[in-house]
Amino acid sequence: MIVAERKPLEEIESMLKGYRRVLTVGCGTCVAVCLAGGEKEVGILNAELQIARKLDENPIELGAACVERQCDMEFLDELQGMVDQYDAILSMACGAGVQFMAERFEDVPVFPAVDTTFIGANRDVGWYEEKCRACGTCVLGMTAGICPVTMCAKGLFNGPCGGTNNGYCEIGNDQPCAWYRIYERLARQGRLEQIMEIHPANEWRNQTPRTLVQAAYRKRKELAAS
Amino acid sequence: MTAKLETAMEQIEIATGVLVVGGGMTGVATALEVARQGYPVTLIEAGEKVGPAAESRPRTGLPDARRLQDMAARLAQTDGIEVLTATRLDAAAGVAGDFKVWLSTAEDVLERRVGAIVVATEFDTAPLYDGYGLTPGGAVIGQSELEQRLAGDPGSFSGKTVAFVAGFAQSGNPMVMQRIFHCVKALQDAGAAGVYVYVGDLKVADDGLEREYRTGRDRGAIYFKLKEAPAIAASGAQVVIGFHDPVVRQQIEVTADCLVVEESLGVGAQCADLAAILRIDIGPRGFLQSDNIYRFPVATNREGIFVAGASREVRSLPWALADARNAALQVAEVLGDGTRLVPRDKAVVDIGKCTFCLTCYRCCPHGAIYWLSENKPVISPVACQACGICASECPMDAIQIGGFTDDLIRGQIAAKLAQVNGDPAIVAFCCQNSALPAGEMAATFRMSVPAGLRTIQVPCAGKIDLQYILDAFVSGADGVLVMACHPGNCKSERGNTYASWRVEDAQRLIAGAGLEPERLRFATLAANMGTDFKAIVVDMDQKIRELGKSRLH
Numbered sequence A: 001m002i003v004a005e006r007k008p009l010e011e012i013e014s015m016l017k018g019y020r021r022v023l024t025v026g027c028g029t030c031v032a033v034c035l036a037g038g039e040k041e042v043g044i045l046n047a048e049l050q051i052a053r054k055l056d057e058n059p060i061e062l063g064a065a066c067v068e069r070q071c072d073m074e075f076l077d078e079l080q081g082m083v084d085q086y087d088a089i090l091s092m093a094c095g096a097g098v099q100f101m102a103e104r105f106e107d108v109p110v111f112p113a114v115d116t117t118f119i120g121a122n123r124d125v126g127w128y129e130e131k132c133r134a135c136g137t138c139v140l141g142m143t144a145g146i147c148p149v150t151m152c153a154k155g156l157f158n159g160p161c162g163g164t165n166n167g168y169c170e171i172g173n174d175q176p177c178a179w180y181r182i183y184e185r186l187a188r189q190g191r192l193e194q195i196m197e198i199h200p201a202n203e204w205r206n207q208t209p210r211t212l213v214q215a216a217y218r219k220r221k222e223l224a225a226s
Numbered sequence B: 001m002t003a004k005l006e007t008a009m010e011q012i013e014i015a016t017g018v019l020v021v022g023g024g025m026t027g028v029a030t031a032l033e034v035a036r037q038g039y040p041v042t043l044i045e046a047g048e049k050v051g052p053a054a055e056s057r058p059r060t061g062l063p064d065a066r067r068l069q070d071m072a073a074r075l076a077q078t079d080g081i082e083v084l085t086a087t088r089l090d091a092a093a094g095v096a097g098d099f100k101v102w103l104s105t106a107e108d109v110l111e112r113r114v115g116a117i118v119v120a121t122e123f124d125t126a127p128l129y130d131g132y133g134l135t136p137g138g139a140v141i142g143q144s145e146l147e148q149r150l151a152g153d154p155g156s157f158s159g160k161t162v163a164f165v166a167g168f169a170q171s172g173n174p175m176v177m178q179r180i181f182h183c184v185k186a187l188q189d190a191g192a193a194g195v196y197v198y199v200g201d202l203k204v205a206d207d208g209l210e211r212e213y214r215t216g217r218d219r220g221a222i223y224f225k226l227k228e229a230p231a232i233a234a235s236g237a238q239v240v241i242g243f244h245d246p247v248v249r250q251q252i253e254v255t256a257d258c259l260v261v262e263e264s265l266g267v268g269a270q271c272a273d274l275a276a277i278l279r280i281d282i283g284p285r286g287f288l289q290s291d292n293i294y295r296f297p298v299a300t301n302r303e304g305i306f307v308a309g310a311s312r313e314v315r316s317l318p319w320a321l322a323d324a325r326n327a328a329l330q331v332a333e334v335l336g337d338g339t340r341l342v343p344r345d346k347a348v349v350d351i352g353k354c355t356f357c358l359t360c361y362r363c364c365p366h367g368a369i370y371w372l373s374e375n376k377p378v379i380s381p382v383a384c385q386a387c388g389i390c391a392s393e394c395p396m397d398a399i400q401i402g403g404f405t406d407d408l409i410r411g412q413i414a415a416k417l418a419q420v421n422g423d424p425a426i427v428a429f430c431c432q433n434s435a436l437p438a439g440e441m442a443a444t445f446r447m448s449v450p451a452g453l454r455t456i457q458v459p460c461a462g463k464i465d466l467q468y469i470l471d472a473f474v475s476g477a478d479g480v481l482v483m484a485c486h487p488g489n490c491k492s493e494r495g496n497t498y499a500s501w502r503v504e505d506a507q508r509l510i511a512g513a514g515l516e517p518e519r520l521r522f523a524t525l526a527a528n529m530g531t532d533f534k535a536i537v538v539d540m541d542q543k544i545r546e547l548g549k550s551r552l553h
Helices: A009-015 A039-055 A073-083 A095-104 A178-188 A192-196 A215-225 B025-036 B065-077 B143-152 B174-189 B209-218 B271-278 B317-335 B359-363 B389-393 B406-418 B435-444 B466-474 B495-512 B530-547
Strands: A002-006 A021-027 A061-067 A088-091 A110-112 A114-124 A127-132 A172-176 B009-013 B018-021 B041-044 B081-084 B088-095 B098-104 B109-114 B116-119 B124-127 B140-142 B161-166 B194-199 B222-225 B231-235 B238-245 B250-256 B258-261 B263-266 B305-307 B339-343 B347-349 B369-372 B376-379 B399-401 B426-431 B453-458 B479-485 B520-525
Touching (some): A009 A039, A021 A073, A039 A061, A172 A178, B025 B081, B025 B116, B088 B271, B116 B317, B140 B143, B174 B194, B194 B238, B209 B222, B305 B317, B347 B376, B359 B369, B359 B389, B406 B453, B426 B530, B435 B453, B435 B530, B466 B479, B479 B530
Parallel strands (some): B479 B520
Antiparallel strands (some): A114 A127, B098 B109, B238 B250
């Protein structure tokens, strides 16, 4: 899932300085799961803003909503009747949700309340680890389920480099060497020969926003476009 | 306010089978007692045999060995007891009244549905050679080895001198002494020439131990109670033991043919695995029970899972058998007649709001939450203790606790603050197990508390939502107190810990918003601390008067 972190109140306050009526919208999927932008966090953020603005003698009127997913237009439609009553929207969704919100309600300024951090996994309550950089060229099949793009400081597809240091990366002893781990796990699974396969370098330069249409829905997209 | 009494109830069916883990005498006794109550039992033992053979208590000279053998033999003659040896608990799912367990035997993995589980495993022993600077071999042996030799060929000790050392490498324990007394008797029966026992602490606080000690001494065993371990020099087939005798005040040397080293009595090897499989808390010494004053001795943090005998503490046989009977009573309490009346609204998950993040499952200290693929999380009304930790952690506010819903509590905050006039308004969220009765005690004893104090009852401090605290300030509170049980005293294990974390977080948040963090305070109390309750609230009132009214008014 996508992992996000609540922005400091100060930053949110400075974005909302000139606005008196703001609708805070949570997102009930990834950011709710990572305890950053679900219904509870909407309530907490609104209470913080209310306290801060009242103390600043610049009171604010706050609305609260939480939709299933801000990255789906259909769920944003639910806000249709509410948005008009506000000067601004504070979105607690990830960057994708904030942008869809801004696109759906183009006349209203939309501000992000969280920093979208990474694609990660949930180790325990409130504890997340980055696992994927969405490179678009998944090599996990040949790297024993360990992502070298995320875990290797150089993002090497063919490693390790000369900086591997007793199982750790040369950048520091807190960071395990991804390729050392890959080697160990491939060996454990008896498929070490796969480490010799050379994977062509990824084309990182000149990247433009990617669009994905699942094969089964390509015709549907053509139909919608025509 | 007290919890609503008009709660709607519903009757649910529960499984009445019982799994007993461990085939030593504690497990055997538990199985027999549970079966006697009419519930079907599956008894599993990792080893090949059940009964005295699976015991970690003295293997020789057991005064009631025959009785124990007879007890074990009754397993086979009792209806409704399934005994599986060489079998381990592989996995478990579900909650009290509806556990599913997977048991791996030598050939197969069996699945059973049970309503309750009793862990009755044995403790482990290990000779403490290092504690005496000794290496095993020659004349130096451990207690277990002596017991085996005495059971096999007691005649080999005829005419020999045997010495024991105990209570220097670990603190004294009656069970260590009991093993020694039994061996002393067996050695005397076998015609040993001399028996010497060197002890640091000679602890005999258990059934009949004083008598066993005296009988052995009367028959010629010599006990030395020393301040420090004797000097032991092992040379081939003999050992020389040198020590200062405090009675004759002389340095003495004794030569023995055999030196027996005491053994530690420790947590059974299976315990850690069982704790992980059953999701039960481990106590400070590694046994399967955390300290909790609210629980019966054999209870765990999970309803329907009990621990008896050495799985919870090194206990002598009579105490372990008492545990077995207690566990059987507790099992009957949970299983009843196979039906159970439970409140419908104990803890309700709004499936529409739930985002299935597993926070509730991970936070529940009672293991009362599980999930179904088609139905998202379910909070078992049997296993749930209604502490409200899950409800306060849920990121979607999707869980409501009967009698303590968000609407009810937030309504109370607003209503109670509206009544305060002039005085500093202080909202005190009080755990009903500690701070609330402490406050009631203060009132009964007519201690004067600040006029602006308004208490709000919560089932556990774990129910005090971060948002309630912020709400109180928004609604005009000048100060907020979060009052929980003392560390380690929480009925729900970690409710007070969650509350203290939330207070820290809320202090950070209100400070960020420009409010003095001193307006929020976390305090811990016990139910009988009325004077302390008064001191805390008076101190808070003082603090608020110094800070002045909240600028949020």
